[in-house]
Amino acid sequence: MAQSSFKGGVHPEDYKEMTSSLAIVKMPLPGKVVVPMQQHIGAPCELLADVEKIEKGCSVKAGQKLGDNKGFVSAPVHAPTSGTVVDIGPYNHPLGMKITAVTIEPDGKDEWADNIKPAGNLEDLSPDDIRKVVREAGIVGLGGATFPAHVKLSPPEGKPIDVVIINGAECEPYLTADHRVMLEKSEEIIFGLKTMIKALGAAEGIIGIENNKPDAQKVMESLVAEEENIRVCSLPTKYPQGAEKMLINVTTGRIVPAGELPMEVGVVNHNVGTAVAITQAIREGKPLVERILTVTGLGVNEPANLQVRLGTLASEVLEYCGGLKETTVKLLMGGPMMGLAQPNTDIPIIKGTSGILALTDEDVSLSESSPCIRCAKCVSVCPMSLMPTSIAKAAEHGDFKRAEKLYGLDCFECGCCSYICPSKIPLVQWIRIGKNEIMKSKKS
Amino acid sequence: MNINGKLIVSSSPHIRSVETIQSVMIDVMIALFPAALMAVFLFGYRALLTIIIAVAAAMLTEAIWRRKRDIFSDGSAAVTGLLLALILPATVPWWLVIVGSVSAIVVGKQVFGGIGYNIFNPALVGRAILVVSWGGHMAGDIWPSPQPFAFGYDISVVTGATVLAAPEKAVTFSLPELFIGNIAGSLGETSALALLIGGVWLVYKGHIDLRIPGGFIGTVFVIGVLFGGGFYGNIYMTGLFHVLAGGVMIGAIYMATDFVTTPVTPGGRLIFGIGCGLITMLIRLWGALPEGVTFGILLMNAFTPIIDNFTIPQRFGGVKKSA
Numbered sequence: 001m002a003q004s005s006f007k008g009g010v011h012p013e014d015y016k017e018m019t020s021s022l023a024i025v026k027m028p029l030p031g032k033v034v035v036p037m038q039q040h041i042g043a044p045c046e047l048l049a050d051v052e053k054i055e056k057g058c059s060v061k062a063g064q065k066l067g068d069n070k071g072f073v074s075a076p077v078h079a080p081t082s083g084t085v086v087d088i089g090p091y092n093h094p095l096g097m098k099i100t101a102v103t104i105e106p107d108g109k110d111e112w113a114d115n116i117k118p119a120g121n122l123e124d125l126s127p128d129d130i131r132k133v134v135r136e137a138g139i140v141g142l143g144g145a146t147f148p149a150h151v152k153l154s155p156p157e158g159k160p161i162d163v164v165i166i167n168g169a170e171c172e173p174y175l176t177a178d179h180r181v182m183l184e185k186s187e188e189i190i191f192g193l194k195t196m197i198k199a200l201g202a203a204e205g206i207i208g209i210e211n212n213k214p215d216a217q218k219v220m221e222s223l224v225a226e227e228e229n230i231r232v233c234s235l236p237t238k239y240p241q242g243a244e245k246m247l248i249n250v251t252t253g254r255i256v257p258a259g260e261l262p263m264e265v266g267v268v269n270h271n272v273g274t275a276v277a278i279t280q281a282i283r284e285g286k287p288l289v290e291r292i293l294t295v296t297g298l299g300v301n302e303p304a305n306l307q308v309r310l311g312t313l314a315s316e317v318l319e320y321c322g323g324l325k326e327t328t329v330k331l332l333m334g335g336p337m338m339g340l341a342q343p344n345t346d347i348p349i350i351k352g353t354s355g356i357l358a359l360t361d362e363d364v365s366l367s368e369s370s371p372c373i374r375c376a377k378c379v380s381v382c383p384m385s386l387m388p389t390s391i392a393k394a395a396e397h398g399d400f401k402r403a404e405k406l407y408g409l410d411c412f413e414c415g416c417c418s419y420i421c422p423s424k425i426p427l428v429q430w431i432r433i434g435k436n437e438i439m440k441s442k443k444s
Numbered sequence: 445m446n447i448n449g450k451l452i453v454s455s456s457p458h459i460r461s462v463e464t465i466q467s468v469m470i471d472v473m474i475a476l477f478p479a480a481l482m483a484v485f486l487f488g489y490r491a492l493l494t495i496i497i498a499v500a501a502a503m504l505t506e507a508i509w510r511r512k513r514d515i516f517s518d519g520s521a522a523v524t525g526l527l528l529a530l531i532l533p534a535t536v537p538w539w540l541v542i543v544g545s546v547s548a549i550v551v552g553k554q555v556f557g558g559i560g561y562n563i564f565n566p567a568l569v570g571r572a573i574l575v576v577s578w579g580g581h582m583a584g585d586i587w588p589s590p591q592p593f594a595f596g597y598d599i600s601v602v603t604g605a606t607v608l609a610a611p612e613k614a615v616t617f618s619l620p621e622l623f624i625g626n627i628a629g630s631l632g633e634t635s636a637l638a639l640l641i642g643g644v645w646l647v648y649k650g651h652i653d654l655r656i657p658g659g660f661i662g663t664v665f666v667i668g669v670l671f672g673g674g675f676y677g678n679i680y681m682t683g684l685f686h687v688l689a690g691g692v693m694i695g696a697i698y699m700a701t702d703f704v705t706t707p708v709t710p711g712g713r714l715i716f717g718i719g720c721g722l723i724t725m726l727i728r729l730w731g732a733l734p735e736g737v738t739f740g741i742l743l744m745n746a747f748t749p750i751i752d753n754f755t756i757p758q759r760f761g762g763v764k765k766s767a
């Protein structure tokens with residue numbers, strides 16, 4: 001049964017009121033798009049140089065496939081709009097490295113490729129058909145995890161899935177894109193959920209929404225009132241409510257075993273944006289070439305919820321939002337708890353970019369860390385019930401065996417421990433180092 | 445505007461709570477305020493002097509040791525000084541207060557490497573050193589009776605033993621008196637009421653884990669009921685007597701909950717609390733001293749690392765032992 005809450009978690013100031021009432025605005029076509037070959041977890045795409053003759057100087061149509069990989073855990077990337085390929089080579093990536101990318105100069109016509117057509121009625125599609133459409137559309141988890149969606153629609157042998165959860169928690173402070181999607185694209189979310197239920201042969205669909213979004217809860221509830229097997233679940237507002245294990249725990253009472261995937265307990269969960277993308281792939285045949293994100297933070301002049309083509313550079317998005325204030329000290333892709341800090345604005349929006357956040361010196365605390373005072377606040381907020389202080393200390397001392405024994409690998413880097421620490425110790429940073437070393441020693 | 449080049453790149457999370465060591469220490473001082481006020485109310489100007497001298501000496505010692513001009517700094521030295529003052533008798537001479545504060549900071553904390561690294565509760569180290577080296581000023585018939593509303597009265601004129609020295613005779617004090625604190629004892633330990641008010645504040649602020657005071661007080665009560673000797677009419681009242689008399693309340697709420705020197709695991713904290721209560725009562729009932737809180741907590745401090753190691757919590761989704 002559903003539970004009232006999960007153990008641990010924090011309540012950071014959320015600043016959502018900056019953008020939560022702003023309707024989604026469609027940003028005009030950008031002057032340039034950059035499409036990295038890796039925008040998902042799994043095998044990177046290979047440029048389709050032979051099959052599709054993608055090379056410098058060629059022209060492409062919107063929705064045309066640019067890269068793919070035969071591996072199961074992978075997702076193809078497509079041209080976000082029509083235009084000319086002006087460059088192929090390493091380009092800045094939100095992950096902080098350079099990755100091969102195709103740069104396209106849009107021709108402004110936004111012509112779609114010929115093969116873009118509806119997949120047919122949902123009733124006529126088999127689970128395999130659905131998986132194929134989703135895979136070909138390059139859909140990945142849009143909440144930020146970017147796990148290929150078709151993989152999560154393919155239950156492994158002997159592990160039936162009975163519940164599909166739609167994640168509308170949006171627990172990261174500042175971000176409101178999912179909130180707006182639930183208000184403005186609610187019908188598409190339901191259709192996407194039904195599509196997933198069909199692909200998985202599941203019995204039930206649950207839409208989990210934090211109770212700080214009562215309007216979204218109401219809209220979704222009225223839409224599912226007639227649906228027998230779909231319900232809306234109100235979640236307590238607490239970070240990281242949207243983390244899959246916490247979400248599953250609160251909505252179904254099930255506990256995903258440590259180190260396992262949700263499928264282990266018969267559950268699959270997808271973000272609201274992913275549901276909409278699946279709907280568009282089925283109904284219009286459109287691959288994933290645009291997404292909705294929140295551009296916000298005290299450093300942004302005109303915060304907004306935007307619908308942008310993938311590959312648009314952060315610099316263009318920010319310009320569209322009135323530019324950055326002088327006081328900006330940090331630029332993030334994603335939310336403030338798990339987002340990635342960027343060294344500059346010359347970075348493309350990719351499938352997993354849920355927001356662009358400009359923090360000023362007001363909200364970024366730059367204080368130096370003090371010794372651990374063993375207050376155990378990090379222990380009590382850890383949603384995985386780990387001992388962050390001890391794991392971090394072990395990693396700091398190079399004792400990775402101990403870090404592993406303290407279940408360092410179970411840390412999913414939610415950031416609660418670093419957030420709460422009165423000594424301002426960068427716990428997650430140390431734990432990450434520990435995890436990397438443990439993984440390295442496992443491989444060798 | 446060109447922002448490129450001045451952007452900070454660091455690892456997530458990018459926001460931090462406003463809580464700092466200093467803000468936590470200020471919260472602890474606020475929590476101790478009712479007890480300090482009560483001390484001055486009961487024991488007059490001697491209490492006020494002792495508190496001021498202890499806090500000032502602790503802060504100064506720390507600042508000199510660390511060669512920092514910022515006297516208050518993270519506030520931890522002030523808390524140590526305040527706690528020490530509250531567990532001293534009102535008759536203690538001013539120079540001994542200074543010796544206690546300096547010992548607390550130097551021996552209790554700085555020789556281990558400063559805040560976060562000490563093994564024993566600094567205030568209790570300070571007190572223990574005074575008990576061992578200047579026993580005459582710290583134990584025996586040196587405890588003044590409280591003189592409420594008599595700020596200028598020299599309370600050291602009439603002294604006697606604490607109720608714990610001969611518990612069976614303590615029946616002359618009613619339990620409500622013990623609760624309010626109108627009895628002989630250390631400055632801040634006598635009023636359970638004042639200590640509880642501060643304790644509620646600390647729980648509300650999330651600074652103490654109820655497992656420690658709960659385990660501590662619960663154990664003292666149970667052992668008091670079972671082996672206390674059944675005075676005050678019945679065995680339960682005896683249990684209550686042991687909770688309210690002496691340093692159990694201040695120890696359980698403010699000393700055994702000291703962050704640095706107690707376990708960080710939930711299970712470990714419960715064990716720690718129970719252990720403190722157990723040793724306290726062992727000393728009280730069968731030991732050579734009338735009171736056992738100081739050494740109970742100090743002894744358990746020594747076990748903290750081991751307790752932590754044996755009580756690593758089960759991770760979320762970890763294998764549960766099947767029933």
Ligand code: SF4
Pocket residue numbers: 371372373374375376377378379388389417420421422423424425427708
């Ligand atoms: S929150 Fe910080 S100071 Fe407190 S125990 Fe954890 S690491 Fe230490």
Ligand code: SF4
Pocket residue numbers: 381382383384385386387388410411412413414415416417418427428431
């Ligand atoms: S240890 Fe990992 S999972 Fe636990 S609070 Fe810290 S970041 Fe989150």
